[in-house]
Amino acid sequence: MTTHALTVNAGSSSLKFALFALDGLSCRATGLVDRIGGDATLELSDDTGAVLAQRDLGGRGADHAEALRAAIDAVREAFADAEVAVVGHRIVHGGTDHDRPVRLDDDVIAGLKALEPFAPLHQPHNLAGVDGARAAFPEAVQVACFDTAFHRRHPFVNDVFGLPREYYEKGVRRYGFHGLSYEFIASELARTAPDLHAGRVAVAHLGNGASMCGIVGGRSVASTMGFTALDGLPMGTRCGQLDPGVVLYLLEVEGLDAAAISDMLYRRSGLLGLSGISNDMRALEASEDPRADEAIAYFTFRIRRELGGLAAAMEGLDAVVFTGGIGENSDRIRREVCAPMGWLGIDLDEGANAAHDRVVSVGDAAVTVMVIPTNEERVIARAAADAIKGGG
Ligand code: AMP
Numbered sequence: 001m002t003t004h005a006l007t008v009n010a011g012s013s014s015l016k017f018a019l020f021a022l023d024g025l026s027c028r029a030t031g032l033v034d035r036i037g038g039d040a041t042l043e044l045s046d047d048t049g050a051v052l053a054q055r056d057l058g059g060r061g062a063d064h065a066e067a068l069r070a071a072i073d074a075v076r077e078a079f080a081d082a083e084v085a086v087v088g089h090r091i092v093h094g095g096t097d098h099d100r101p102v103r104l105d106d107d108v109i110a111g112l113k114a115l116e117p118f119a120p121l122h123q124p125h126n127l128a129g130v131d132g133a134r135a136a137f138p139e140a141v142q143v144a145c146f147d148t149a150f151h152r153r154h155p156f157v158n159d160v161f162g163l164p165r166e167y168y169e170k171g172v173r174r175y176g177f178h179g180l181s182y183e184f185i186a187s188e189l190a191r192t193a194p195d196l197h198a199g200r201v202a203v204a205h206l207g208n209g210a211s212m213c214g215i216v217g218g219r220s221v222a223s224t225m226g227f228t229a230l231d232g233l234p235m236g237t238r239c240g241q242l243d244p245g246v247v248l249y250l251l252e253v254e255g256l257d258a259a260a261i262s263d264m265l266y267r268r269s270g271l272l273g274l275s276g277i278s279n280d281m282r283a284l285e286a287s288e289d290p291r292a293d294e295a296i297a298y299f300t301f302r303i304r305r306e307l308g309g310l311a312a313a314m315e316g317l318d319a320v321v322f323t324g325g326i327g328e329n330s331d332r333i334r335r336e337v338c339a340p341m342g343w344l345g346i347d348l349d350e351g352a353n354a355a356h357d358r359v360v361s362v363g364d365a366a367v368t369v370m371v372i373p374t375n376e377e378r379v380i381a382r383a384a385a386d387a388i389k390g391g392g
Contacts, residue, residue, distance in 0.1 A: 001083040005384040007377045009090040010129030012121060013037055015067045019075055020381040033067040044074045052078045068132035086141040087133045088384030092122040094146030096171055101383035104130060104142040143387045145380045150179030151220045158222045176223030178205045180376040182213045185321055188372050199318035202310045204303060207324030208236035214310035222313040224306050230265055233302050236279030239269035271295045281326045300336040317367050323374040
């Protein structure tokens, strides 16, 4: 038996998982259970993308526990030699306490459950994944990796809202999210571009969820997401930055209740809400409808505004990194973000951008623009491996 780490990323209706050999931390497989609660399907692939298993789970995908059991069955069938010694979990919220990964025990889990009101759409699903993994692997070490941890040492001015102080003390703070992705990008810069890692880097994680982060010397100093994963950039279905007065208007004048407003802000806004067509950038780029272009224009405008803001927060800018499904794959979005930003020292190399090269700025540009595919699973696996080595 070779020892392995399993990574688990349990979302509201999907479960992503991956298997890493602890020796050398090589990824042996990645998998996805989709449409949990409905017609759930499972797919398991090896690290080249070749499909190892594909299943219609039917009634078996009824909840997260079943989804995890199906995932584990598929892994066990494909890798009979794999002993899972540690399970690493993506947990969206670590509150004010957790600025690094932590071994999960009953006390830590109780603390994380208490944070559910801060992230009601994500935290309960993440913790359901923990329950399922503890039941399936009672002997394995369970480790939590937080999306908030990378941002926990923000300076006060980037941690606070202009509300009465008591709310700050109660935990109403700018936590920032996508921390596992930013940590991966920072580690890639440290490995491949140490000069940039030591400098001031704005990372744009542009996927169905989207945010940006200012990183100085490998540390997050500012992020566009705040108390929840709603703030900052418009996203696939989330609104991004919004005047809080709009929420009061929806409540008091339009008569919507909290559930209806939450549904609108999380599921019916952003690119989908603005275009009326889709939350999917590929569909919007392919559309001839002017509303698709307007939604894209709003998306790229907000990225440029935040880029200017992050440069101010970092007191300068040495590099911009694009990542996430859109950031990695859409040369159009990168071009529309970068073209009007020559004043900030950004000068895109059109050919390199169209070819999706790793560096897409011209050779002598003041700001290096890069495309780096993110890998949150690897960050979780690394933390899981460290927890076993270090005993905690
Ligand atoms: P993620 O949440 O990181 O998986 O990213 C999903 C988003 O990436 C969706 O909006 C996709 O439409 C978008 N995306 C993926 N590939 C492309 C592409 N080639 N061009 C434009 N958008 C893309």
